Amino acid sequence: MSDMQTVLTDFVKQELAIGRSQPIRPEDDLLSTGVIDSLGLMQLVLFIDEKLGIKIPDEDVVIDNFKSIAALTGYLEGKKTTS
Amino acid sequence: MGRTARFLLSHAIDDWAERTPDQEAVRFESASLSYAELARKSSQLAGLLTESGVQRGDRVGIYMNKALGSAIGLYGIMKAGAAYVPLDPLAPVDRLRFVIGDCGIRHLISQPEKVETLREILMDPQGVHSVIGIPEEAGLPAETVAWETVFSMPEAAGGRAVIEQDLAYILYTSGSTGVPKGIMHTHRSGLSFAEWSVATYGLRPEDRLSSHAPLHFDLSTFDFFAGAIAGATTVIIPEALTKFPASLSKLMQDAKLTVWYSVPFALIQLLLHGNLAARELGSLRWILFAGEPFPTKHLCAVMSALPLARFSNLYGPTETNVCTYYHLPGLPEDAEAPIPIGRPCANVEALVVDGDSRPVVAGETGELLIRGGVVMNGYWGQPDKTERGFYRRKSPADTQDVFYRTGDLVRELPSGDFAYLGRKDRQVKTRGYRVELDEIEVALLSHAGVEEAAAYPIPDGQGSNLIEAAVVPKAGVHLTPHQVIEHLAGRLPPYAIPSRLVVTDGFPRTSTGKIDRRALQSQAAPVASV
Numbered sequence: 001m002s003d004m005q006t007v008l009t010d011f012v013k014q015e016l017a018i019g020r021s022q023p024i025r026p027e028d029d030l031l032s033t034g035v036i037d038s039l040g041l042m043q044l045v046l047f048i049d050e051k052l053g054i055k056i057p058d059e060d061v062v063i064d065n066f067k068s069i070a071a072l073t074g075y076l077e078g079k080k081t082t083s
Numbered sequence: 084m085g086r087t088a089r090f091l092l093s094h095a096i097d098d099w100a101e102r103t104p105d106q107e108a109v110r111f112e113s114a115s116l117s118y119a120e121l122a123r124k125s126s127q128l129a130g131l132l133t134e135s136g137v138q139r140g141d142r143v144g145i146y147m148n149k150a151l152g153s154a155i156g157l158y159g160i161m162k163a164g165a166a167y168v169p170l171d172p173l174a175p176v177d178r179l180r181f182v183i184g185d186c187g188i189r190h191l192i193s194q195p196e197k198v199e200t201l202r203e204i205l206m207d208p209q210g211v212h213s214v215i216g217i218p219e220e221a222g223l224p225a226e227t228v229a230w231e232t233v234f235s236m237p238e239a240a241g242g243r244a245v246i247e248q249d250l251a252y253i254l255y256t257s258g259s260t261g262v263p264k265g266i267m268h269t270h271r272s273g274l275s276f277a278e279w280s281v282a283t284y285g286l287r288p289e290d291r292l293s294s295h296a297p298l299h300f301d302l303s304t305f306d307f308f309a310g311a312i313a314g315a316t317t318v319i320i321p322e323a324l325t326k327f328p329a330s331l332s333k334l335m336q337d338a339k340l341t342v343w344y345s346v347p348f349a350l351i352q353l354l355l356h357g358n359l360a361a362r363e364l365g366s367l368r369w370i371l372f373a374g375e376p377f378p379t380k381h382l383c384a385v386m387s388a389l390p391l392a393r394f395s396n397l398y399g400p401t402e403t404n405v406c407t408y409y410h411l412p413g414l415p416e417d418a419e420a421p422i423p424i425g426r427p428c429a430n431v432e433a434l435v436v437d438g439d440s441r442p443v444v445a446g447e448t449g450e451l452l453i454r455g456g457v458v459m460n461g462y463w464g465q466p467d468k469t470e471r472g473f474y475r476r477k478s479p480a481d482t483q484d485v486f487y488r489t490g491d492l493v494r495e496l497p498s499g500d501f502a503y504l505g506r507k508d509r510q511v512k513t514r515g516y517r518v519e520l521d522e523i524e525v526a527l528l529s530h531a532g533v534e535e536a537a538a539y540p541i542p543d544g545q546g547s548n549l550i551e552a553a554v555v556p557k558a559g560v561h562l563t564p565h566q567v568i569e570h571l572a573g574r575l576p577p578y579a580i581p582s583r584l585v586v587t588d589g590f591p592r593t594s595t596g597k598i599d600r601r602a603l604q605s606q607a608a609p610v611a612s613v
Contacts, residue, residue: 031323032148032196034173038326038352038596039589046588058329058356066327 004052005073011047012069016040026070036066054079090247091270092277093161095311097122103314106288109154109307110338111319116151118314121158126238128159128192128215131228134236135190135213139164139243142186142253144211145298146170146179146201147194148322152216152230153298156192157252157307161270164243166250168265169298171594172322176203178263182255183211186265186463192216198223247271253463254301256401265463266401268304275456276404277308279428283408284342284369284395286313291338291366294319295345300595301401302373305344325349328357336362342369343392346596347377350385355558359388373397373405375597376503378528380418387414398424398503400489402459402472406431407501419529423500424493431455433501434486435493440474448504451493452486459487511540513548516578520550523581526574527552530567532560535590538581539604551607552581555589562586583607 009024017024017035030036036044045061048054054076056065065075089095096108096118104119116124137143143160145153145167160167168188170179182188183204191214193201198221205211205224213226221227251273253265280286292310294317296302310317318338324330332353335343343350350372353359370385370392377396386394399406409425427433435449436442443449452474461469478484492504505521512518520538527536535555540548556562564584571580591602 031326036326037173037592038348039592041326043588058358059361060329061356062327062330063323 002073004076005069007052008048008069008072011044011051012036015043015047024069026073027068029067030069031063031067041066048076052076089274089278089312091161091245092251092273092308092311093125093158095277095308095314096125096158099311099314103288106314107316108311109151109294109317109319111149111151112321114151115316116154121154123238124155124234125158125162127236128155128233129162130236130239131215131233132159132163132165132190133239133243135226135228137163137165137190139245140250141165141190142168142188142250144168144170144183144188144191145193146172146191146197147216148172148196149294149298149319150194151319152192152194153319154307154317156215157298160192161245161251162239162243164245164249166252166267168253168255169303171297171299172197173594176200179204181263182265185255185263186253189213190215195221201225245270247274250460252304254299254401264465264468267460267463268404269460272404272457272459273304273308274312275430276304276428277312279430279457280305280309280405281312282429284309284371286310286315286342288314290315290341292317292342293335293340293344295325295343295349297322297594300374301404302344302346304404305371328352328355332357332359332362332364335367336364339366340364341366342371343367344371344373344397346374347372347381348375348592348596350377351381354381354385354388364389365391367392369393369395371395371397373399374595377422379415379420379422380528382411382422383414383418386411396422396424399453399457400487400491402487403431403453403455403489404457406453406455406457406489407433409500419525421502421525423496423498424503425500427453427455428457431457432486434476435495435501436474445495446497448492448494450507451489451491451501453489454484454486511548511550513540513550514578515547516576518550518579523550523552523571523575523579526571527554527567529574530554530562530570532556532562533567534558535598537590537598537600537603539600539607541604541607549583550579550581551583551585551604553585553587553590553603555587 045056099118100122105117107115108118108121109116143165145156157167189210189212193214193216215228217227218229219227247270250267251270253267255263255265294306306317394411396409397405407424407427409423432454434452437449474486476484490507493501496502509520523538524536533554534557538552541551542548591599593599
């Protein structure tokens, strides 16, 4: 797992997926299992801004970029190289 | 078999199936069902349910993320003479088990994505015999029937002898004690609301209604049944999309929605993150909201962002669906004044009474009591709770002279509209004084840096309460509890100032999108001195 994947996975596990005992793998679906709800999404976007220094524009807050840790990491790494 | 009189919720789709068979009834992503298809498929489902042993008056659960199958499920279950019971697709297993056991559900409509949870639910001898919507090979300890099998069935012959007084659906909601109550609605109460909606909002076949609320939230009865009565199209919004405002606003634009109905929270999210300025939403002519008071300053912002739509506030506990309404005449002039809940709907009688159930003088505060077509039958399996929830006005000749106690405080304004003043149980005693928790929340919201606020009582173990509050600051604003308390000190009497205040990133929400104050209360630290 890359550093960014680890950071994101740890955040999701500690802050959003409270009470879930299973580990969260990079490809796991975060949405249909309810791990991320509206509040969790806002917290995640805020965390990425404050701790990773990446501002995600509203238009990029879409299912494809948030459906899994792997998808999110892919999107963020793409943003880092273009900014 | 033409029919123009509607006594059952399912009559609407059968009616339009004859008049406009190819008209789109329900859409989900790129697929849709015409009225003819929806009428036929729901009749086929009714046939299968009957064959599986569903009797008139039974309860059949719907446990899935909304899709075309949900619409087929709603009508198919009702055509079989049973009541549909929507189960929150995100509910924990214990909650699902409770509802299934409480009202004796033996059949479920579900989907393959739920197989793992179904395996857990079906582990105990719950009495669930069969699950429709799951392929036969899924290996669940229950009979599973795929949709393909349903659609190879003949349509139910003639249909059961269902009448308007029969149960159409049961909605489970948490009571103030935390134990869920099954609110029973009949075809009559469902139709009473749906017909009023169609008349009030001028719904017609060209309309395209959002289906944003989950099925276990009563806003959904507008989305589906008002849509069906009008012969209009209901556009199901995929559950995942409801969390992504920019994608949601894009769908609203591309689907050319004309009517939107949701809790205020969803509209505020669209305003803040939905990139509305980049969307073409001119087709939206009505925006309806319900479920929670809409803070006026936020409503003004939403109204300014969507200037072509008319806005309407709908009020009513799940027990009465919608019983009063208020069309906003224009942008509110006073951003501090709460939005009224308006006047009783047609076919609704309202009373405002004091603590002895006597009508108050016009303009005085009292509890709102409701009588009329929209009122529930009662709480499933709870005759005592049901009895306590109603007030019998003493007219011995009239056994129908029964009012539902909303538990909400209102006051009639000079305009004839009702103002909502909060829950009766939102008045709490603290340090010997009565305080209105809602008044504290209004004072918190009046701080320019506060986005959302909640005030709640923490019992002190001595018959009284301490007041705690939590606020969410606006994006980019830094707030300290001290700053907010200072702000309150200029607005509230000393005994109404919370003894503890937390600044937080966001509030826990209930499955219907409202602030979960009970969760905030249970998260609160043990009573300590300030």
